[in-house]
Amino acid sequence: MIILKVGTAALCVTMMLSSGAAAEGETEAPVARMNSLSYAVEDKPIAGRWDASKLKGKALVQGLKFDSAGNMYVTTARCGGAEILATVSKLVKTGDGYELQAFPSEALNEINNPDRLKAVVGSEIDENDVMWILDQGHVAGAPSGDQDKKLAHWDVNSGRELQRLAFAPDVSNKTCSFLNDVVVDNDAGFAYITDSGIFSDPLCGGLIVHNKSTNSARRVLNATTFTNDEPHFSFTINGRPVLKNGRMRAGADGVGLSGDKQTLYWTNLAGKKLYSLPTALLQDETVSEAELQSAVRVETVLPSNTDGLTADEDGNVYLTALQLNGVLKWDPKRNLT
Template sequence: MKSIKHGLTILTFIAPLSVSASNLPAEIVAEWNAIKYEVKNPLIKSTWEKSQIYDKALMQGVKVDQNNHLYVSTARWAGSEIPATLSKLKGNGKSAVLVPFPSEELNDVNNPQGLKAVLGFEIDRNNVMWILDQGHIAGQPTKDGDEKLILWDLNTHKEISRYHFTEKDSSRTCSFLNDIVVDNDHQFAYITDSGIFCKPLDGGLIVYDQTKNQARRVLSGSKFTQNEPHFFFNINGEPVSKDQPMLTGADGIALSGDKETLYWTNLTGNTLYSIKTQILRDFSLPESEIEKHVKIVNLLPSNTDGMTADRAGNLYMTGLTINGLMKRDAKTGEISRLFYNQNMVWPDTLSIGNDGSLYVSSNNLHRNDLNYVDPPTTNYKIWKLTINQKPYTDK
């Protein structure tokens, strides 16, 4: 169904839904009741172990490199004592630990050039890690240089470049740089900013031109990047954020395998949006023209946090209310339930390895009453499913 309303192209009002769950085999690669770090610096280690938030770091993102090594983000939402915000996974199962990456020095909060709070990051087909530092520690405003994008070569273990987001790109008080996708074909990256630290929200998208090392913010504060009015959701039958509603703007983001279409969702909403990347790459286009090209693709069965795509253009989305994953078929547009497990609570981030594996992090993000000693099932998990598809980053 297609119609034009207020300059917005609506592709599909209701997503056709296949409710049967796939029987994909799943493996838990690593799991924790409480995140464990391998830290050598005695001061950093002591500060962490003596802090009131010890063992209460929240795991968020997981990504896989070209050699099938896994990396994990633990943004410092609870406080500066968390010893690392970006780490490499060492070991597996319940004995797995996080080793600060690229180094303890670059994870030191007192290092002016270091990482402050990494949530989203990506690894491209050249084995370059695009590290998105949202900068905010425990929700405090950022300083100049805190909000940045660092490109790190995993093959040479050297920094390639960095870009410091300006106040025009992302507000020092409002911004919440959330996630990133990378287009090696055109040397661009696309970033979601959830804008959660202001009321009303100030969500938006940020387009980064690697060749020119410049960025542009678009759709800022628009209806396409804000929470959807009157949207609320439950997980395992309980309201999320009982005391006050969770309001989060642009969050999940995915790039089609041909690099021509960008998809995104707002976390407190279930609308899947898209826009042609050709429009975003043209920095001369006015905002009014960009808005005309935004499309509503689907209304999803669940709101979603993390998203990704395979090279064939299929979308994979976490389903927060369904304890599992959704898939959008590139050819038919059908939304199906790809995977379900009652213990996949708040599936957060997705990453496809070059061996056809889909990695998923789940983290109980909505809970502030976690049992870190002996919960019924581990609080934090990294899952591995076989989908036999190549990542969107491939040529």
């Protein structure tokens, strides 16, 4: 089990010392802990701008991934503004702590570079050590540019870009889409993306299916009940409303593949239902939107809304439980959480 606790200026990563339940005497061992997220910067002008920035030490981490060598990578979506030095970073050991090092490079995280990575939330590192970087393109909520919303594949070991696809407006709307997370099936050559659709009212949530072999993508379940927020749904964390001025509204968010890769699972951030679809239907472009909608299953109603999920080879699904400050386990054979 991996637990990630993040705040505006703190990061703690903890790993269980063994798989399954901890044996007597075993404890959780910190892998990385810091009170302030500092950047290791080679470019002196960039370093100077960061030192003078009001956001220094306040980079909010959204995602955490590991490569096969155990290196850690995090995403920082620039929700606070363009001053954040890097939207994708590698955690580099320095003495007793860690620093953030822009990945793949400082230049490709530079906000004014037209080929840059602009605002990344979701990513995945596959079994070949290829990082699938999902750039949602919005900096501090501003509309994205023509090439900003994209999926880029980077070889972690060489830092070389292997493939890139900038999404067309009918796949990811430049104004309302918020590309949240991605899961990868290299055996079939597909990736699946959740779009929370938060920058419009009503929401424009949806799923995006990426075909690696043709480097193409299509949008499905656009603004449906399966990918938008549940009406009137609101939630608190530690007894406090998430937003001061009304309820948080967000659609398709957490996404995961079953161990056999035959089923795609997802949840909406503003809702408690766990949905699923057979991946065979998503991979077949001849399957109509109506057929997809009729095939969606509500697997269970969870005791809490969730922000992320994954599945194991035995078919169990694990979901973060925002309202319970914990992790849920759903067994499809027993339908228990």
